[in-house]
Amino acid sequence: MQRRQFTALAPAAAVAAWAAAPVQAADAAADQLLVGMSMNNLLSLDPGSATGLDALAVACNLYDHLLETDAADTTRLLPGLAEAWQVAEGGRLLQFRLRSGPAFAGGRPVTADDAAWSLQRVLRLNLAPATVWKSYGFSATNADALVRATDPHTLQITLPQPTDPALVLATLATSMSACVLDRAAVMAQARTEARGSDLGATWLTTHAAGSGAFVLEAWRPKELLTLQRAPGHWRGPARLRRVVLRHMTESQTLRLMLSRGDLDVAGGLSAPDVRALARRPDLAVERVRRGNLYYLAVNARRAPFTDERVRRAVLRHLIDFQGVADGVLPFYGELQQRPVPPGLPASLPQPGYRLDVAEARRLLAEAGLAGGFDTTIRVIAEAPFTAIATSVQATLAQAGIRASILPGTGNQVYGAMRERSFDLVVGRGGGGSEPHPHSSLRALLYNPDNRDSAKLSNFQGWRTGHADAVLNGLIEQALLERDPARQRALYQQAQERADAVVGGLQPIAQVLDTQVLRRVVQGYAGHPAGTTRLHGVSKLPAAEARA
Structure with missing residues (x-):
């Protein structure tokens, strides 16, 4: 985890006001935390059905x-x-x-x-x-x-x-x-139907039944979610009486609310707004490295990507890795070209891939594609995915590859991957929260059965249509190895094998989660796994904060 603190400029113009007057009136309370975030992906609170870090961030405080x-x-x-x-x-x-x-x-x-x-x-x-x-x-x-x-x-x-x-x-x-x-x-809330009980799934979508430090007070999807301190928690009562999560997607609105003290924590701000807020002495910026990656994937079962030379040209030499990390993903990604994230025992140094148009042209010519070819890039129609895709489109063009960008929803983009009906995809994925090399290798590269009929759509290696028996064997062997040193060596060999065979997916950057906090917030530590527990978080009283 990286935490950095700076100062910030005041916003240049006023933007949308805080919508709920009762919440705004209480925002100065030292026992209430106000959080601004996008709730677009917060669709359920049921641990048996919910996915994504937004749901996990709420659930780990309820359960x-x-x-x-x-x-x-x-x-x-x-x-x-x-x-x-x-x-x-x-x-x-x-x-x-x-x-x-x-x-x-x-x-x-x-x-x-x-x-x-x-x-x-x-x-x-x-x-x-x-x-x-x-x-x-x-x-x-x-x-x-x-x-x-x-x-x-x-x-x-x-x-x-x-x-x-x-x-x-x-x-x-x-x-x-x-x-x-x-x-x-x-089970007291479970519905019984002709096919049996729903095991409380309907009720748990919008309710909770946990032992966490907080209980669910109210949830209005894509608007407001509030948590109240749970009485008698086994770790002692949470220091905050209440946590208020507000659905806010406009970066300028988040910036204004932080500047005025109407928010305590905010995520999803644009890089310019983070830079501006970072200059303020009353605000701090926290960046947490997540377990997943931004990547470029190709369909290795579709020409011309069936040719290893074409994959090598596109994935190794026609991505401006450093430019994307520095120019497209500041605060939200850092250069990472390996599938296993840094910080784990099996992590390896970066292989040093860089934009090299001349080498890419040589490989394409060797593959009989000196004049380039036409292709498409599928991408989720939101930042930073579209900016990454635009950068890739530009660098592909330098080698004569004419790529059209096809923006869509997450279901459309990843749905095409699951059906293996795509050329290229700019996406985000990986092992996520589990701090273990197998988690990332299983998600990104492992493909034990490359037949279409296998439908192993949970493996992104299968989605890209690339399978290598040696790579699969190293991943499987490492998982069962009980000696830590030998296991670490096997996972490193697996990564080296992935480099050598040029599979269908190339990591570009490690995902960073950037939050801006008021300095009155004490004890907040964003968790790389997304399980950011608020039990020990507190706020300084207004008088003490001004001092």
Whole structure:
């Protein structure tokens, strides 16, 4: 995590005013945190169906996990609801001892049965959050036998197939799917239909049943979400009485609200506005490195990208890597050309790819394409994706490649990838929150079955249509290797193999999450996994802040 503090210029012009007078009137309170953010992707609060960092940032304050990861060192596991845990039986059995004292918002004690049922529920619903658990071999049919409480404070998870238990522990600490729910409260709200119970899915979309430091007060989608301090949290009461999240997408509006003190924290500002606010002595800028990447992908099953020389020309020599990082993604991305993010034991130095039009032209000529070719770039129609695509379009043109940009929604762009019906895509993806090399390699490069009929659309390696048996084997071997040094070497070999074979996806930059905070906010530490817990956050009183 990187935190940088600067000073800022006042906005040049007034923009939209703060919409809700009751919230504005209370904004000076030292026990209330006001946050401005886009809620466009906050569609559900149900840990069994919700996806994305926006939902996780709310859920980790409504619910607790068995384990947590340190924001400063995400490879370090910390106790959550589980005060102790162990790995046994050659890495196939995970056992957790739950602490006494935690209770759900309704007052019922948290038990190991609640923890087991919460994970079983995710697998029964079989929606997007179940994907990672299915990759470990869990399913709706085996969940009850493999995830079980042996007493009110002991949870056992038996892994159905060999894997690295450290990866599973990381998932339990960071995934939305690992939130522990109040089974009784959820099932009291469950709907029963002809096909059976919905397991509370309808109710949990807009409600919560957790043991977190806060409880849900109100949620009006794409407008307002408020949290209230939960009474009797096992860590002690949260220092903030209330957290107010406001849906705000205009950077100039966010800038004005921060400048006036009407917001305490804001994300999604444009680079010029961040630079301006960074000059103010009462504001601080925090940049947190996420686990995912901005990338350029090609369809290796579609000519001319079936030719390795064409892929090498486009992905290695016709991207202005440094220019994109410095000019397009300041505050929101940093140069990263490897699939495994920096900071992990298996990370490697950058390979040093750079814009080299002459070398690209040589490779294209060797492939019989000296005159270039026509192609398309699919891209989500929002910043910074469109700016990256425009940069790539310009550098492709220098080698005679005529690329048309096809903007669309996330479903349109990634839908085309899932169907393998694209030429090039500017996208964002990767391992996300799990601080483990396999998380990124599995998401970006692994492709165990390249047939169209396999439909392994959760693997971006499959989406790009590139498969390499040696690369797959190194990833699989590393996952099962118990010796840390040998495992690290295997993951490094996998990255070197990916460089050599030129697959269908090239990382460009590591995603940075940039927040601007008023300095009155104390104890706020953005988490790389998205699990930014607000239990210990506070605000200085107005008089003390002015002093």
